[in-house]
Amino acid sequence: MPHLPIVETRLWPDEAACETFARELARVLSNGPGLMTASIELHGSLGAGKTSLVRHLLRALGVTGRIKSPSYAVLESYSLRDWGGEGDVSHFDFYRFADPREWEDAGFRDIFTAPGLKLSEWPEKAAGMLPAADLQIWLSVNEDESRSVKLVAGTERGQVLLQGLGGQE
Known part of the structure; x- marks a missing residue:
């Protein structure tokens, strides 16, 4: 495998493109051994679409119940077994952290x-x-409300995910 990190860029013209990406990511996560044990970081300003992407991903993984933003609780957990799938998903929102040590204390x-x-x-x-x-x-x-997306694979597992996603949409 090539040296890390590997970077890929995409453009999502609309919400449908975000949803399509989430479905593809769910497919890749579900098809490889150990991939459902991945750590994915979402970066961007307020309103960039981080939580929307997570909601689309959880729906694509089979979650049919209410999907809450963890903005106040910091963590929302989902057992995919509740919806006929396999594995657990932990959705974190560290926005309100004032000190990184809160992570350890929690x-x-x-x-x-x-x-x-x-x-x-x-x-x-x-x-x-x-x-x-x-x-x-x-x-x-972007000015036209589209999203510029940069994907960075920082580990071999991330590289497998990125390769499974294929090229530009």
Whole structure:
């Protein structure tokens, strides 16, 4: 495999493109051994679409119940077995963290070392505490409301995910 990190860029002209990407990511995550134990970081300003992407991804993974933003709770957990799937998903939103040590105090280290998919919004607020992300997704809003998307594979697992996603949509 090539040296890391591997970077790919995309353009999502609309919400449908985000949803299509989420379905493709769900397919790739579900088709490889150990891929549902990935750590994915979501970067971008307020309103860039991080939570929307997570909601589309959870729907694509089979979640049919209410999908809440973890903005206040910091963590929302989903057992995909509740919807006929396999694995666990932990959705973090570190936006309200004032100090990265809050991550340790909250006991998140155990969650990040356990099997399961970890989706982290605002990971920079827990800087130095999170393990290396397999895949980073950087979202930015363009003047026409489309999204520029940068995908960065930082581990071999992330590289497998990125290769499974194929090229530009």
